[in-house]
Amino acid sequence: MNKYLDLFLTFARIGGLTFGGGYAMLPMLQKEVVEKRGWATEEELMDYYALGQCTPGIIAVNTATFVGQNTAGNVGGIIATLGVVFPSLIIISIIAMFLQNFADLAVVQNAFAGIRVCVCVLVFNAVMKLWKKAVVDKKTLVIFLIVLIGNFVFDVAPTIFVIFAALGGIFLKNKEAKA
Amino acid sequence: MSIYIQLFLEFFKAGLFAVGGGMATIPFLYDISDKTGWYTHAQLTDMIAISESTPGPIGINMATYVGFTSAGIPGSVIATLGLITPSIIVILIIAGFYNAFKNNKYVQAAFYGLRPASSALIASAGLSVAVLVVLNQAKYAVTGSIMDLINIPNIILMLALYYFTAKCKKTKGLHAAAFIAASAVIGIVLKLGGV
Structure with a gap:
């Protein structure tokens, strides 16, 4: 298979199958990128990951750009990145369209009132985790x-x-x- | 200026200055809401919840959702491209000498200052959500009673969720989506939206 297509599809699969982004993505990356395709060694992947955290932007995107660049040059970096964001674009656009039509329903409004409380707690927990390192x-x-x-x-x-x-x-x- | 150009530039800025992953983009999303009025703080909170409960990197999900809410499907594509463009440029530049970059003392010193700043920005965004959740400003504006200002059911739910997400050993490892789904059900059953 064409290397670019392979990069796009592999990273699209990683993007589409990981919940929670960044950290949750590591096991998938190890399996797909290191074990199955040999695009990077375990050590290289850990380095990319560490560096992805200390460069601006989303960690998952930074890691995808790194692996793609390592495998197939600058074009590879861009294609792997487009792959990792592709499922989000499709899934979120569908959900957003769907919710736009039902936003006024009482059941949707009540559900989101509960969900907002939960987001508040989740953000607080994220801050507590970062606080320890920062x-x-x-x-x-x-x-x-x-x-x-x-x-x-x-x-x-x-x-x-x-x-x-x-x-x-x-x-x-x-x-x-x-x- | 066209909304598309403005979207691209705002998300480019978020991608360039948000350090520490997806959650670090949240303060920039609040900033965009304040500046442009494309969406409200309450809408943004809903978008964060959905982005946490769907597959894909949270930061990308949020950019796509905010872009869609601001300017439809073209908006979702443009916001996402804006967010990832700085990453691509920066990574491609440093890919060649990443060991030198990682061990550079200036880079490490900058991160000593960046980490607490980034945590504080996320905490500030969290406080904006907390104000919406804890205070019932709409009801207070009508009745003027302090008892109506403080949203007691929400505070009880908040404390319970904190226990189950951070303290209780049996449940704290569960995925965020499970807590978000449970909160949605509680919201519907107790009519937390007040409708």
Whole structure:
């Protein structure tokens, strides 16, 4: 089979069969990319994955671009990425169209009132998990509080915090190294 | 400016500045809602729930859904392309020297600052959802009674869900979709939407 087509279909299958994105995708990647196709070694995959987390954007997308690039050059990177997002486009568009027509029904409104409570708890749990890795000392706690208050109370755009937090990290670590 | 160009640019920005995966795009989605009015905070919360319960990366699902709500099927394609374009560019550039990048001390130092900032932005988005859930602003505006402002059934459900998703050993490993489905049923049975 054509390598590009193979890349597209493999990553479409990975995208369509994993729930929860990023972390849930790793076992599927190991099976499809390492064991079945030999497009990357176990170590390479772990490296891509680690790097996918420290580059901007969605981890699943970053990993797909990496594997595709490694297998079939820049075009391969683009095709693997389009593959991984393809099922989402189809599934979500169908659900969105369906729900648009039923949004006014009482049963749908009541269901989503319950679901909103759940989302609130799920987001809180996600923050608690990240907090353990992110807030490691007093300085990172101060960064956390400044950004939380700045964004929630004063509505400052997230982009500004991301730029200043990156620069702040470099400045603080630099000072630490000198001291 | 055409809505399509604006969608692409807003999602390009989210893809470039959201660090730490799908959940990190949520604060940018709130920002887009505030700036453009294409969808409300309540709608966004529904979209997050659906994106968590359907297959595929959460960040991509949310981009597709927000794009669809803002500008139909072309919108869903354009928002998704906008979100992934920065990733593709950045990864293709660093693919050649990824070991040097990963071990670079400036990159690591930047992440020391980025991680707490990213967590705080997601926490802030979570607080926006919490305000919708805990306070019944619509009812309060009509009656003016403090008792009507605080949504007690929602708070009880919230505490119960926290126990089952984070504390109870038997249930906390279950997939998010199971809790979302259970919450939908509870919402229907208790008429939490008030209709």
